[in-house]
Amino acid sequence: RKEVEQDPGPFNVPEGATVAFNCTYSNSASQSFFWYRQDCRKEPKLLMSVYSSGNEDGRFTAQLNRASQYISLLIRDSKLSDSATYLCVVNSFMDTGRRALTFGSGTRLQVQP
Amino acid sequence: EAGVVQSPRYKIIEKKQPVAFWCNPISGHNTLYWYLQNLGQGPELLIRYENEEAVDDSQLPKDRFSAERLKGVDSTLKIQPAELGDSAVYLCASSVGLAPGEQYFGPGTRLTVT
Numbered sequence: 001r002k003e004v005e006q007d008p009g010p011f012n013v014p015e016g017a018t019v020a021f022n023c024t025y026s027n028s029a030s031q032s033f034f035w036y037r038q039d040c041r042k043e044p045k046l047l048m049s050v051y052s053s054g055n056e057d058g059r060f061t062a063q064l065n066r067a068s069q070y071i072s073l074l075i076r077d078s079k080l081s082d083s084a085t086y087l088c089v090v091n092s093f094m095d096t097g098r099r100a101l102t103f104g105s106g107t108r109l110q111v112q113p
Numbered sequence: 114e115a116g117v118v119q120s121p122r123y124k125i126i127e128k129k130q131p132v133a134f135w136c137n138p139i140s141g142h143n144t145l146y147w148y149l150q151n152l153g154q155g156p157e158l159l160i161r162y163e164n165e166e167a168v169d170d171s172q173l174p175k176d177r178f179s180a181e182r183l184k185g186v187d188s189t190l191k192i193q194p195a196e197l198g199d200s201a202v203y204l205c206a207s208s209v210g211l212a213p214g215e216q217y218f219g220p221g222t223r224l225t226v227t
Binding site: 004008032034042043044045046049087089091098099100101103104105106 | 156
């Protein structure tokens, strides 16, 4: 089982739709969580951190469910410019005491006019 | 403020040849990361530096890959000899300290090994 798993998609949605992605992680000792966005042939960029109580940034809402070990990203009122790959990132402490930052494979979103 | 700079942006080499990638992080960022990203996959960490020290190189294939960050600023990643399976995008990122959620990535070097 992969440490961080995402549905690769693509999720094809019309403009204005609400879409949600989930990301599951296997290490129960994971400390912090993030969503990055990556446009085609570009570098990843931080979209938002995920806080235990859930957090919102405009049309984007991130949530964490530690009991079930997943995080989610909800996008409301989708725009064409939201088309991208969304990468789930999990920061964990390993047995060695070192931190490990693990990226999921990403979920591709295509918003259609 | 300048972002993370990487060069070259593209490189095509024949297998068994050596190749080197260069990265200059954002000024003041003491943590530097090298990642490998294959098509349709997320970035995979190769090595992480805190200043000059490589603190996590467990995923670096040391038989053919090497990296250095001599003065704690810019860094070079080398592959010698390159294999067909090394074709990928090599991303460099930097952050202030251990701020895993605030990494800034460079544009990457797209390597094609023929």
